[in-house]
Amino acid sequence: YPPERIRNFSIIAHVDHGKSTMADRLLELTGTIKKGHGQPQYLDKLQVERERGITVKAQTVTMFYNYAKHSSKLDTSAAIDTVRSTEECKYLLNLIDTPGHVDFSYEVSRSLAACQGVLLLVDASQGVQAQTVANFYLAFEADLVIIPVINKIDQPNANPENVKNQLKNMFDIDPQDVLLASAKTGMGLSAVLPAVIDRIRYPNGGALSPLRMLLLDSYYDEYKGVICHVAIVDGALKKGEKIASAATGQSYEVMDVGILHPELTPTNLLLTGQVGYIVTGMRSTQEARIGDTLHHIRTVVEPLPGFKPAKHMVFAGVYPADGSDYDALSHAIERLTCNDASVSVARESSGALGIGFRCGFLGLLHMDVFLQRLEQEHGAHVITTSPTVPYIFEYEDGSKIQVQNPAILSSTSGKRLVTCWEPTVIATIITPSEYQEADLVKLDIMLNGQIVDALSAIVHRSKAPRIGREVVEKLKKLLDRQMFEVAIQAAIGSKIIARETISAMRKNVLAKCYGGDVTRKRKLLEKQKEGKKRMKRVGSVDIPQEAFHQLLRTT
Ligand code: GDP
Ligand code: MG
Secondary structure, three states, X not given: OOHHHEEEEEEEEOOOOOHHHHHHHHHHHOOOOXXXXXXXXXXXXXXXXXXXXXXXXXXXXXXXXXXXXXXXXXXXXXXXXXXXXXXXXXXXXXXXXXXXXXXXXXXXXXXXXXXXXXXXXXXXXXXXXXXXXXXXXXXXXOOOEEEEEEEOOOOOOOOHHXXXXXXXXXXXXXXXXXXXXXXXXXXXXXXXXXXXXXXXXXXXXXXXXXXXXXXXXXXXXXXXXEEEEEEEEEOOEEOOOEEEEOOOOOEEEOOEEEEEOOOEEEOOEEOOOOEEEEEXXXXXXXXXXXXXXXXXXOOXXXXXXXXXXXXXXXXXXXXXXXXXXXXXXXXXXXXXXXHOOOOEEEEEXXXXXXXXXXXXXXXXXXXXXXXXXXXHHHOOOEEEOOOEOOEEEEEOOOOEXXXXXHHHHHHHOOOOEEEEEOOXXXXXXXXXXXXXXXXXXXXXXXXXXXXXXXXXXXXXXXXXXXXXXXXXXXXXXXXXXXXXXXXXXXXXXXXXXXXXXXXXXXXXXXXXXXXXXXXXXXXXXXXXXXXXXHHHHHOOOOOOHHHHHHHHHHO
């Protein structure tokens, strides 16, 4: 495959706008996976991805596609191209599916380094969302061709015209360039790969230049050791050749090389513009440095720009659940960071938990996913300390320290603290200045048939059942100490949409009544009965102030 027949592209979008499903359809369309075989979101291979239904790792896959260019199309290039354009050409396409959550945007920017263009998916009913904007700018700043695709046009509330306007207003995207598709039904999909071939430029590395390849990603395989994903920027790589790392100077023999089609498929050769894998006998994370440039030994090349270092926003201590498991945990973390280079790891110890690690993450979801992967993929059981953001403490003598762990403050207590700094963001919120027509209803909460006006709310009709159920369930928990039966209901007008019942609980009024004074006991029980009656009659329920606070805080 000469570079002209190669296209490298990513699918980027906000969470849930259909990236992984679109990838499925394109894999089927090119016969890379069989239709109906395998599970939906084929590229979401990790257990954590399948359980949570989100992509956390970018995944590369190579597809082959026969494309018959229509000669009716105006062709400004040389006449020979026009002749060739009437025949069917086979193209090699590298697709990278990316995560949508902001916590994993590091994966997106890494993926874009191997691409010349992107499919920017936007959900036809949700329109442009936060990560649509963020990912658009990642691609825009990397100077990539952006193919806008409005997805999910099969949905009843799809409004592609509205989304086209948004794209025009926010990103100056010409509505004529926008593709409409449904990754679910397959509608509009036949136009996607032709657009990739026509609009995205081919990788224009030097086919005859010395080899330069970018180390994109790596993971640890029990049998083969570290497997690296690489993009060949210049030159070509053959099995058996010797290569070296620009970062460490270490040299390796290429023991296996191939493409991901969709699994590891040896080809013995990778050419300029291709994305594939190599096995070199690297043993550890320290060796496989994401963003590193690899080249043939004994050649001097200018290293590629690599990646911006990840910025850690959340730190937590990670300790083996069983103190003696330190080595096992160390091993597990080493293996996992091979596949997630965005985590920072430093050794630390705690009086209570023993020896462990202080890890830096890009966000709380990232931390959660990392811990889950540690357990599921590497069998490590851990205890984590409460997460903290990095602070900077500045002392009288002008020295500053970054505080990732509250415990280190005690050791610097000798010096006088002058200023503390916390991380902050400058955010821009873009909202329309007019309100829009909406289907709103008043949601009432009733206790024993009486509306509690302080809990009434105006909500979207579609959300009313969910909110009603939540409030009712929460109230049940908070009011669980009433002395008579209470019906908690959520209603729209006279229609009840959710109900819980708290059964009566007899308060033990005799608890403080020691000894055997029977008459006193009887008196107390009588009084209790009366009280119950009175309250029932009034029909009001005591809602403790605290319960109100909790309810209003959490809904
Ligand atoms: P990602 O987070 O962008 O990778 O989104 P996924 O591919 O995981 O899809 C999120 C959800 O949207 C899944 O439940 C898909 O089945 C659904 N989905 C994806 N594409 C379409 C589509 O074109 N139409 C409809 N109705 N649903 C879709
Ligand atoms: Mg996905």
